[in-house]
Amino acid sequence: xxxxxxxxxxxxxxxxxxxxxxxxxxxxxxxxxxxxxxxxxxxxxxxxxxxxxxxxxxxxxxxxxxxxxxxxxxxxxxxxxxxxxxxxxxxxxxxxxxxxxxxxxxxxxxxxxxxxxxxxxxxxxxxxxxxxxxxxxxxxxxxxxxxxxxxxxxxxxxxxxxxxxxxxxxxxxxxxxxxxxxxxxxxxxxxxxxxxxxxxxxxxxxxxxxxxxxxxxxxxxxxxxxxxxxxxxxxxxxxxxxxxxxxxxxxxxxxxxxxxxxxxxxxxxxxxxxxxxxxxxxxxxxxxxxxxxxxxxxxxxxxxxxxxxxxxxxxxxxxxxxxxxxxxxxxxxx
Amino acid sequence: xxxxxxxxxxxxxxxxxxxxxxxxxxxxxxxxxxxxxxxxxxxxxxxxxxxxxxxxxxxxxxxxxxxxxxxxxxxxxxxxxxxxxxxxxxxxxxxxxxxxxxxxxxxxxxxxxxxxxxxxxxxxxxxxxxxxxxxxxxxxxxxxxxxxxxxxxxxxxxxxxxxxxxxxxxxxxxxxxxxxxxxxxxxxxxxxxxxxxxxxxxxxxxxxxxxxxxxxxxxxxxxxxxxxxxxxxxxxxxxxxxxxxxxxxxxxxxxxxxxxxxxxxxxxxxxxxxxxxxxxxxxxxxxxxxxxxxxxxxxxxxxxxxxxxxxxxxxxxxxxxxxxxxxxxx
Numbered sequence: 001x002x003x004x005x006x007x008x009x010x011x012x013x014x015x016x017x018x019x020x021x022x023x024x025x026x027x028x029x030x031x032x033x034x035x036x037x038x039x040x041x042x043x044x045x046x047x048x049x050x051x052x053x054x055x056x057x058x059x060x061x062x063x064x065x066x067x068x069x070x071x072x073x074x075x076x077x078x079x080x081x082x083x084x085x086x087x088x089x090x091x092x093x094x095x096x097x098x099x100x101x102x103x104x105x106x107x108x109x110x111x112x113x114x115x116x117x118x119x120x121x122x123x124x125x126x127x128x129x130x131x132x133x134x135x136x137x138x139x140x141x142x143x144x145x146x147x148x149x150x151x152x153x154x155x156x157x158x159x160x161x162x163x164x165x166x167x168x169x170x171x172x173x174x175x176x177x178x179x180x181x182x183x184x185x186x187x188x189x190x191x192x193x194x195x196x197x198x199x200x201x202x203x204x205x206x207x208x209x210x211x212x213x214x215x216x217x218x219x220x221x222x223x224x225x226x227x228x229x230x231x232x233x234x235x236x237x238x239x240x241x242x243x244x245x246x247x248x249x250x251x252x253x254x255x256x257x258x259x260x261x262x263x264x265x266x267x268x269x270x271x272x273x274x275x276x277x278x279x280x281x282x283x284x285x286x287x288x289x290x291x292x293x294x295x296x297x298x299x300x301x302x303x304x305x306x307x308x309x310x311x312x313x314x315x316x317x318x319x320x321x322x323x324x325x326x327x328x329x330x331x332x333x334x
Numbered sequence: 335x336x337x338x339x340x341x342x343x344x345x346x347x348x349x350x351x352x353x354x355x356x357x358x359x360x361x362x363x364x365x366x367x368x369x370x371x372x373x374x375x376x377x378x379x380x381x382x383x384x385x386x387x388x389x390x391x392x393x394x395x396x397x398x399x400x401x402x403x404x405x406x407x408x409x410x411x412x413x414x415x416x417x418x419x420x421x422x423x424x425x426x427x428x429x430x431x432x433x434x435x436x437x438x439x440x441x442x443x444x445x446x447x448x449x450x451x452x453x454x455x456x457x458x459x460x461x462x463x464x465x466x467x468x469x470x471x472x473x474x475x476x477x478x479x480x481x482x483x484x485x486x487x488x489x490x491x492x493x494x495x496x497x498x499x500x501x502x503x504x505x506x507x508x509x510x511x512x513x514x515x516x517x518x519x520x521x522x523x524x525x526x527x528x529x530x531x532x533x534x535x536x537x538x539x540x541x542x543x544x545x546x547x548x549x550x551x552x553x554x555x556x557x558x559x560x561x562x563x564x565x566x567x568x569x570x571x572x573x574x575x576x577x578x579x580x581x582x583x584x585x586x587x588x589x590x591x592x593x594x595x596x597x598x599x600x601x602x603x604x605x606x607x608x609x610x611x612x613x614x615x616x617x618x619x620x621x622x623x624x625x626x627x628x629x630x631x632x633x634x635x636x637x638x639x640x641x642x643x644x645x646x647x648x649x650x651x652x653x654x655x656x657x658x659x660x661x662x663x664x
Binding site: 046047162163164165192193194195196197198200201219220221222223224225226245246249259260261263264265266267268270271273274275276277278280281296 | 384385491492493494521522523524525526527529530533548549550551552554555574575578588589590591592593594595596597598599600606607608610611
């Protein structure tokens with residue numbers, strides 16, 4: 001599996017720990033996955049699942065202290081990103097891997113015009129360019145992401161733009177260097193639903209036209225269903241299920257995934273009663289023994305309380321961290 | 335016909351826009367602009383819309399947490415808008431609110447006992463012992479335990495905090511609860527728990543809800559009727575099933591079409607809306623939606639469409655239907 005031809009990024013056994021007053025908290029606890037060329041990979045999870053820490057670890061943006069990558073590797077372009085010095089990492093960020101965040105207003109500097117901020121990003125990665133060249137490129141990028149009247153917009157300040165337009169600016173900025181990977185951390189959560197639909201359509205379109213691989217981090221299964229080809233489900237800092245989106249929605253293998261899909265109020269039907277997963281989302285690091293989902297799982301049995309299940313393959317591209325999947329793997333191997 | 339529990343007539347809330355050093359009034363943000371609706375006892379009215387549509391301001395103006403600019407609100411036949419401070423205080427026993435952010439709406443320095451008995455103290459209900467019993471009882475009702483009373487808000491998860499917010503709203507045995515985005519800050523698996531709890535409580539305690547939210551899926555599951563707002567106006571209101579199955583207003587159609595559906599095989603029929611929501615400080619002339627409307631007609635930018643009942647129980651404010659309606663009546 002390591003030699004898949006179109007493998008772009010490989011995370012292996014990644015462990016990111018936060019050292020707090022209450023002790024070491026493993027926010028990401030031994031996860032492995034690959035991102036392939038040109039794909040849109042969804043990472044879905046609830047608060048504290050470790051999905052954002054995963055993306056920050058890849059970008060080398062874990063605040064240290066208190067956080068630290070304590071184990072594992074992130075292979076990209078023949079190098080292990082966890083071993084790189086900050087100076088080398090800075091070359092990769094923006095150039096090869098770019099990231100956009102949930103709230104575009106906090107990612108933009110309110111004191112500078114949109115043009116100045118785009119130019120800064122362009123000039124930083126294209127040494128020797130003139131300001132004029134940079135501005136031309138900025139306008140080109142703004143048009144690419146569907147911003148109207150780009151020539152005037154570069155003279156405006158972030159507060160003059162709507163939330164959707166600000167997110168388009170962030171996407172333009174992320175794409176100035178034609179990165180191979182775009183990591184989008186809840187890019188539409190702060191936006192209204194009609195604007196969210198526009199941004200998701202834009203991301204799908206750019207993925208197709210520019211061949212940029214996208215890692216889309218979200219809590220919204222609807223967004224995953226509409227945008228992604230493959231999805232990783234995280235719970236309590238671990239990957240509990242991974243597979244093609246269609247398969248995951250049709251036959252989820254992990255009880256958590258199943259429960260999560262059933263809890264979503266689907267706008268198309270009225271259910272008298274929503275399915276709900278009992279209990280609370282655990283705090284990272286709070287469950288030390290057994291399967292992390294056992295306390296909330298309706299299928300849990302004795303073994304689940306004592307032993308954390310390993311990852312089982314239910315077919316060659318679908319995995320589940322649940323003892324229930326063990327039989328299926330055995331059957332598969334026979 | 336029985337009287338509605340709550341009747342809102344021509345509700346308006348304009349926020350002044352001030353400019354210059356002396357704060358001259360240069361305009362208004364018409365946050366809520368002539369909104370009318372009724373709610374029957376035991377019913378849930380969902381109010382949906384995007385940011386800036388005035389759904390929260392509507393909720394708050396009903397209770398006069400924000401003093402409305404104009405309009406009347408009748409609760410059990412009594413006019414809330416003309417009540418004195420004292421009368422209003424009494425009326426608020428019967429109308430309570432649940433807020434979005436359970437982190438911000440619970441005082442972090444008070445324990446749960448103190449937070450929950452506060453409304454009883456304000457309204458002078460019961461003695462110490464009775465209040466304590468009531469707190470314990472309500473904690474059980476919302477799915478927590480009486481021993482939680484001595485704990486502080488930070489010791490609870492988001493979902494538990496929202497249960498406490500609901501318990502607080504129920505302390506005075508209200509008839510109407512206005513819930514403003516009560517589940518949007520919660521994780522999906524917790525959202526379903528709180529929605530189910532609210533449904534159960536409604537049946538047990540015969541509550542009436544106004545449920546304000548931006549999530550159309552959530553609203554469908556809880557509401558009997560749904561009103562859709564856009565830039566301060568109610569543009570469509572109907573029985574929930576009719577609204578979701580057969581939306582009439584082009585905005586409602588577009589809004590429903592934009593919701594991501596948790597089904598990879600689902601194919602969208604309607605085209606996406608283009609453009610942004612205009613600023614409520616400077617709304618478009620005529621029908622406020624005409625700048626984004628795929629079905630815009632000639633006079634849509636000149637005449638404001640009125641909310642008209644075009645089918646029994648289904649009202650819409652759109653010239654597409656007012657034309658047809660007036661032609662039929664000729």
